[in-house]
Amino acid sequence: MSAISGAVALSGVAALVVSAVPAGAAAPPPPSPGEVVPGQRTATPALVRGIRERAPDAEGAAAAARAHLDDKRERYRIEHAERDLVPLATTASAGRETVRLEQRHRGVPVLGGQYIVRMEHEGGERIVTGTSGRYFTGLSTSTTAEVGEELAVERAVDGVLDDLAGQHLSEAPREGEEEAPLRGTARGLVVLPMGTGVLTQHVTVRGTAPATGEPVLREVYVDARAGYPVLTHSGIxxxxxxxxxxxxxxxxxxxxxxxxxxxxxxxxxxxxxxxxxxxxxxxxxxxxxxxxxxxxxxxxxxxxxxxxxxxxxxxxxxxxxxxxxxxxxxxxxxxxxxxxxxxxxxxxxxxxxxxxxxxxxxxxxxxxxxxxxxxxxxxxxxxxxxxxxxxxxxxxxxxxxxxxxxxxxxxxxxxxxxxxxxxxxxxxxxADLVYAGQSGALNEAIADYFGNAVEAHVHGTPVTDPDSGLLGERLCRTKGPRECALRDLSDGRTTTGSFLGLDFANDNGGVHLNSTIFGGALWDAREELGADLTDRIVYKALTEYLTPLDGFTEGRAAVLAAAKDLGVTGDSLKALRGAFTAHGIVPGWEKALGIDSKPLFGRINTTRTGLGAGGGWWAASRSNEDGSEPYSVWAGRADGRGRPQLMSPNDGRYHTNPATDGRTVVWQAHGPGGVELLARPLTGGVVRTLWSGRSGGSVSGVDGDVVTFGYANHGGRSAVAYLSLKDPANIERIGGGTYHRAYSPSVSDGRVAYREWRRVALGARAVYEWRIVVVDVATGESTVVQEYPHTARLGPTAVNGTHVFWLVDEDSTDGATALRRATLAGSEAVDLLPGRGPDARYAYDLTVSEDSATVLSYLPDAPLGNGTSPKLHQFEAAGIPGAPGTYKGRVSCNRGAQTHPAAVGSGQVVWLDSTTGTTDVVTRPRPAGRCG
Missing domain, CATH: 3.10.170.10 (Elastase; domain 1)
Incomplete structure (x- = not known):
C-alpha cells in the first residue's frame, strides 16, 4: 500500500495516504522522553506517548495544545501550529482533555490532516501526556484555484454519473427529462495530501442513482487546476x-x-x-x-x-x-x-x-x-x-x-x-474515518464492534457466547441466528487469506468485505481482555488516536497505544497484540498478498480511467508514485519486454482513457477548458488534436485510420462519433438529441458498432426502441443488427472482423445479462453467455479479439466475497453456445477486483487489478480456467 497506508484503497486513490516530504525533511525528530513513532513520509511523528510535559499557559485547552506544539517545534516539525492547526473538537473527562486539531495549508483545509494532543490537569496546570495523528509537512502547492465552483460542480456530477453507470447496463432515458437526477453543492477548497499537495474543489453530490434508485451522497474532490475528479467517496x-x-x-x-x-x-x-x-x-x-x-x-x-x-x-x-x-x-x-x-x-x-x-x-x-x-x-x-x-x-x-x-x-x-x-x-x-478502502473498513469494523457491544451490554451476553460476534442475527422471521446474520466478527478472516482489494465501484473499496478482518481482531481481544476494558480501549483509540485516513496498521497502533494509556501491560498487552497478529494485521501485511497474473505497470494511482490494448501493445494512464501529478498516458508491450514509454505531454491536464491498435495511441485530455481527443504514433512524433468538446466518455477504440469515441452534449445527452486520423475534420456524429442517443462505440476492420436509443413512432404515446448498429466506415452503410423494446437494458458493444458482440438484459427483472453475438450483417444471433438459467452472469463490460470474447461480471445479490466481486470470464469468440470449450473459464483467479479489461489478441487480456490494495496493469496470455 501507499504511505497513508491503505486508508483509501481505491483505483487511483491509494496514493492519497502518501505524503511526500522534501529531501531531508523526513529525518527522525530529536530524542525526547517516552515513545516516538515516526510518521510515514512526513517529518511529524505519528505518535508520541509516555511524556509528562507542562503545557504553556494559554486561554483554553486548544490554545495550550497549539502552544505546546510550537514550543516543541523541533520534535513535531510543525512550522506554526497556531496558524496551521485549527481547533476541531475538545473532549474532557475525569481531569483529562483531548484536543483534536485540523491542518490548514495556507488557510485551506487538508483532507485527513488532523493532529491530537492529550493532556491531564495536575496541580492547577495542564500536563501534556502524548500526541498523535497526521500532519503533512511536505505540502507546498499553491492555493489559487483555476477552476471555479460552477465548473467543479458540473464535473463532479458528470463524474458520479459515470461511476454509477459503470456497473449497470443502460436503461432507456425518460422522455423530456435529463439523464442526471443528481445535483452538486460546492463546499470550498480542500488540499489532498498527495505529494506536495493537490488543490481541489470539494463538491457534495446528492440525488438518486438512475439505474437502481438508491440514494446517492458522494463527496467529490475536483482538481482545481484541471477540473478532473481525483477522489470520490460515499457519505452514506x-x-x-x-x-x-x-x-x-x-x-x-x-x-x-x-x-x-x-x-x-x-x-x-x-x-x-x-x-x-x-x-x-x-x-x-x-x-x-x-x-x-x-x-x-x-x-x-x-x-x-x-x-x-x-x-x-x-x-x-x-x-x-x-x-x-x-x-x-x-x-x-x-x-x-x-x-x-x-x-x-x-x-x-x-x-x-x-x-x-x-x-x-x-x-x-x-x-x-x-x-x-x-x-x-x-x-x-x-x-x-x-x-x-x-x-x-x-x-x-x-x-x-x-x-x-x-x-x-x-x-x-x-x-x-x-x-x-x-x-x-x-x-x-x-476520527471521521473516510468511508472508502481500508479506512472505510475500519469505520465499519468499529461500528460493528460497538453495535455488538451495545447489544451484549443490554442483554447481558457474555463474551464467551459463540454467537456474540454475529450481526443482524435477530432480524429474521424464520431463519436461525447463524443463518440470518449478515456478518460475524468471529469468522476468523485474515489479511493474507481474506483481504479483497477493490475499486470504489465495488463496496466502496471493500468497506464491508474487509471489515471483519479488523473487527474480528477487536472482538477476539474482547474475549481475551474482557468486555469492560476492551470497550474502553477501542473507544479511547477512536476518540483520541485515530484520524480520517488511517488503515488497518494505523488502527492497530492506535488500539495498542490506547491500551497502554489505560495501564494495560504484560500478558494482557501481549494478548491484544496477538489478536491483531492472528488476523494478519501487522506492519507490511500487504506485501504478502499473491497474484497469478503478470504485472506490466504498477501502482498507477489513477481513478475513472480505463485501458487500451491491441496489436501486442497496451496503453494506460498513470500518476506519479504519490498520486499528486495529473495523469499521463503510457504504452508498453503486452509481453512485458522493454520499458513503457510516455505518450502524452506533461501539461497539467489529466490524460485518460487511452486506446491503441499497436500503431497509434489515442486518448482524452481533461482541462479547465474542456476535453480534447489526442493521438500519437507509438513510434513517436507530434501529439495531434483530433477533436475537442465539453465532455467526453471513454475512448472506445482506434483501428488503422479510424477512431471512435463517445461524448455528451451540454444537456448530458449521449452521442458517438468516428473520424479519420488522416482527416479528423471529417467527423461523423450519431445521437446526442432528445429523441436519439447513442452509446458504447467499438471499431475493428473498418467497421464501427454502437447501440442507440431513438423514437420510432408518434401517436397517443410515442414509441422508443433500442438498436445495435454496425456502420461500414468506407461506404457509410448502416446495418441494424437487432432491435429491442425500450424496456430492455443494453451494455457495451465490441466488434471483430466477423462478428459484433453486445450485452443485453431483455426482461430487466433480475439483472442477469446475455453475451450476444451476430454476424456483421445481423444474422445468426446467438448467446455465448445465456441471460437466464444457472450459468447466467451479471456482466457489464466486454472486450473481444478475433479469437476470444471476455466479459467482466459480478454477483450483486450474493453474499459479499471473492467470487462476487468483479471477475473476468472468457469465451471462444466463434464458439457454439453450450458446446465444450466455448466457455474458457476465469481469466485470473486473483481475489481482488478485476476491471477495465482490454483484449490484446488471441486469449490475452490486460486489466486493472486491485488484489494487493494498489491498482496495477496486469495480464495473462490465456485464461486460468476454473478457480477454487
Missing part, C-alpha cells in the same frame, strides 16, 4: 454492504411547545414480542403521543431529542442525504403504541436508540453522538421503488431503517444494527 454508511430549503427535524413545532405539552412514559411491543417502556412526548392538551424522547438530552426548548419518524411508503431515494418533506413523527392516541408502530419497526427503533444513547453516556461519558448533545433522528419503514428495502444506513444526519421483506424484519428490529448505524455518527464526530 449502510449496514449491509435534511436539506436547508425544506427544514429539518430539530425545528419541529411540536418539540418547541414545551409549555403546552409534556414528557410522558409510554410503552410498546418490540417485533420479537417483548413489551418495553418508551419515553414519549404529548403534543398539547388532548393531542397525540409522539415517539419523541426529550428526557435524555438537556435542552431548555426540547428541540434536541431522540425522535422516530414515520417514513413508510417513502422511497430510499427520497430520504438519503436529505430531509423528506411532509414527514411526521410516529403518533398514537394513547401512550401505549400499538401493533401499527410495532410492525413498522418504530417501537424497536425508539427503544434501541435510547439504549445506544445510554450506553455511550453511561459507559464512556459521551453526550450523544457528537459529544455535544445532538438530537438523534430515526426514519423507519423506508421502501425501494415501492418494494421492500432490507437494509439500514447513516447519512450523516440521521439513521434510516428499511421496512424489511418476507424474511427480514424491519432493520430497526436488531439492537446491534441500530447500534452500528448510530456508532457511525460517533465515528463521524471523532
Amino acid at each position: 454508511k449502510t449496514f449491509d454492504a435534511p436539506d436547508p430549503a425544506t427544514g429539518g427535524p430539530a425545528a419541529d413545532a411540536a418539540g418547541r411547545r414545551a409549555g403546552a405539552a409534556g414528557d410522558e412514559k409510554g410503552s410498546g411491543v418490540r417485533l420479537d414480542g417483548t413489551p418495553v417502556p418508551l419515553d414519549v412526548f404529548r403534543d398539547g392538551d388532548g393531542g397525540p403521543y409522539l415517539l419523541r424522547d426529550r428526557t435524555r438530552i438537556p435542552d431548555e426548548y426540547g428541540a434536541r431529542a431522540l425522535t422516530t419518524w414515520d417514513a413508510r411508503g417513502r422511497d430510499v431515494g427520497e430520504v438519503g442525504g436529505k430531509w423528506p418533506e411532509d414527514i411526521g413523527q410516529f403518533a398514537s392516541p394513547t401512550p401505549g403504541f400499538g401493533a401499527d408502530a410495532t410492525e413498522a419497526g418504530a417501537v424497536d427503533a425508539h427503544w434501541a436508540t435510547a439504549r445506544v444513547y445510554d450506553y455511550f453516556r453511561d459507559v464512556h461519558g459521551r453526550d450523544s453522538l457528537d459529544g455535544r448533545g445532538m438530537g438523534i433522528d430515526s426514519l423507519v419503514g423506508v421502501t425501494e421503488f415501492q418494494s421492500p428495502y432490507a437494509n439500514a444506513f447513516w447519512d450523516g444526519r440521521k439513521a434510516v431503517y428499511g421496512g424489511g421483506d418476507q424474511e427480514y424484519r424491519p432493520f430497526s428490529a436488531a439492537l446491534d444494527v441500530v447500534g452500528h448505524e448510530l456508532t457511525h455518527g460517533v465515528i463521524e464526530h471523532s
Whole structure:
C-alpha cells in the first residue's frame, strides 16, 4: 500500500495516504522522553506517548495544545501550529482533555490532516501526556484555484454519473427529462495530501442513482487546476454492504411547545414480542403521543431529542442525504403504541436508540453522538421503488431503517444494527474515518464492534457466547441466528487469506468485505481482555488516536497505544497484540498478498480511467508514485519486454482513457477548458488534436485510420462519433438529441458498432426502441443488427472482423445479462453467455479479439466475497453456445477486483487489478480456467 497506508484503497486513490516530504525533511525528530513513532513520509511523528510535559499557559485547552506544539517545534516539525492547526473538537473527562486539531495549508483545509494532543490537569496546570495523528509537512502547492465552483460542480456530477453507470447496463432515458437526477453543492477548497499537495474543489453530490434508485451522497474532490475528479467517496454508511430549503427535524413545532405539552412514559411491543417502556412526548392538551424522547438530552426548548419518524411508503431515494418533506413523527392516541408502530419497526427503533444513547453516556461519558448533545433522528419503514428495502444506513444526519421483506424484519428490529448505524455518527464526530478502502473498513469494523457491544451490554451476553460476534442475527422471521446474520466478527478472516482489494465501484473499496478482518481482531481481544476494558480501549483509540485516513496498521497502533494509556501491560498487552497478529494485521501485511497474473505497470494511482490494448501493445494512464501529478498516458508491450514509454505531454491536464491498435495511441485530455481527443504514433512524433468538446466518455477504440469515441452534449445527452486520423475534420456524429442517443462505440476492420436509443413512432404515446448498429466506415452503410423494446437494458458493444458482440438484459427483472453475438450483417444471433438459467452472469463490460470474447461480471445479490466481486470470464469468440470449450473459464483467479479489461489478441487480456490494495496493469496470455 501507499504511505497513508491503505486508508483509501481505491483505483487511483491509494496514493492519497502518501505524503511526500522534501529531501531531508523526513529525518527522525530529536530524542525526547517516552515513545516516538515516526510518521510515514512526513517529518511529524505519528505518535508520541509516555511524556509528562507542562503545557504553556494559554486561554483554553486548544490554545495550550497549539502552544505546546510550537514550543516543541523541533520534535513535531510543525512550522506554526497556531496558524496551521485549527481547533476541531475538545473532549474532557475525569481531569483529562483531548484536543483534536485540523491542518490548514495556507488557510485551506487538508483532507485527513488532523493532529491530537492529550493532556491531564495536575496541580492547577495542564500536563501534556502524548500526541498523535497526521500532519503533512511536505505540502507546498499553491492555493489559487483555476477552476471555479460552477465548473467543479458540473464535473463532479458528470463524474458520479459515470461511476454509477459503470456497473449497470443502460436503461432507456425518460422522455423530456435529463439523464442526471443528481445535483452538486460546492463546499470550498480542500488540499489532498498527495505529494506536495493537490488543490481541489470539494463538491457534495446528492440525488438518486438512475439505474437502481438508491440514494446517492458522494463527496467529490475536483482538481482545481484541471477540473478532473481525483477522489470520490460515499457519505452514506449502510449496514449491509435534511436539506436547508425544506427544514429539518430539530425545528419541529411540536418539540418547541414545551409549555403546552409534556414528557410522558409510554410503552410498546418490540417485533420479537417483548413489551418495553418508551419515553414519549404529548403534543398539547388532548393531542397525540409522539415517539419523541426529550428526557435524555438537556435542552431548555426540547428541540434536541431522540425522535422516530414515520417514513413508510417513502422511497430510499427520497430520504438519503436529505430531509423528506411532509414527514411526521410516529403518533398514537394513547401512550401505549400499538401493533401499527410495532410492525413498522418504530417501537424497536425508539427503544434501541435510547439504549445506544445510554450506553455511550453511561459507559464512556459521551453526550450523544457528537459529544455535544445532538438530537438523534430515526426514519423507519423506508421502501425501494415501492418494494421492500432490507437494509439500514447513516447519512450523516440521521439513521434510516428499511421496512424489511418476507424474511427480514424491519432493520430497526436488531439492537446491534441500530447500534452500528448510530456508532457511525460517533465515528463521524471523532476520527471521521473516510468511508472508502481500508479506512472505510475500519469505520465499519468499529461500528460493528460497538453495535455488538451495545447489544451484549443490554442483554447481558457474555463474551464467551459463540454467537456474540454475529450481526443482524435477530432480524429474521424464520431463519436461525447463524443463518440470518449478515456478518460475524468471529469468522476468523485474515489479511493474507481474506483481504479483497477493490475499486470504489465495488463496496466502496471493500468497506464491508474487509471489515471483519479488523473487527474480528477487536472482538477476539474482547474475549481475551474482557468486555469492560476492551470497550474502553477501542473507544479511547477512536476518540483520541485515530484520524480520517488511517488503515488497518494505523488502527492497530492506535488500539495498542490506547491500551497502554489505560495501564494495560504484560500478558494482557501481549494478548491484544496477538489478536491483531492472528488476523494478519501487522506492519507490511500487504506485501504478502499473491497474484497469478503478470504485472506490466504498477501502482498507477489513477481513478475513472480505463485501458487500451491491441496489436501486442497496451496503453494506460498513470500518476506519479504519490498520486499528486495529473495523469499521463503510457504504452508498453503486452509481453512485458522493454520499458513503457510516455505518450502524452506533461501539461497539467489529466490524460485518460487511452486506446491503441499497436500503431497509434489515442486518448482524452481533461482541462479547465474542456476535453480534447489526442493521438500519437507509438513510434513517436507530434501529439495531434483530433477533436475537442465539453465532455467526453471513454475512448472506445482506434483501428488503422479510424477512431471512435463517445461524448455528451451540454444537456448530458449521449452521442458517438468516428473520424479519420488522416482527416479528423471529417467527423461523423450519431445521437446526442432528445429523441436519439447513442452509446458504447467499438471499431475493428473498418467497421464501427454502437447501440442507440431513438423514437420510432408518434401517436397517443410515442414509441422508443433500442438498436445495435454496425456502420461500414468506407461506404457509410448502416446495418441494424437487432432491435429491442425500450424496456430492455443494453451494455457495451465490441466488434471483430466477423462478428459484433453486445450485452443485453431483455426482461430487466433480475439483472442477469446475455453475451450476444451476430454476424456483421445481423444474422445468426446467438448467446455465448445465456441471460437466464444457472450459468447466467451479471456482466457489464466486454472486450473481444478475433479469437476470444471476455466479459467482466459480478454477483450483486450474493453474499459479499471473492467470487462476487468483479471477475473476468472468457469465451471462444466463434464458439457454439453450450458446446465444450466455448466457455474458457476465469481469466485470473486473483481475489481482488478485476476491471477495465482490454483484449490484446488471441486469449490475452490486460486489466486493472486491485488484489494487493494498489491498482496495477496486469495480464495473462490465456485464461486460468476454473478457480477454487
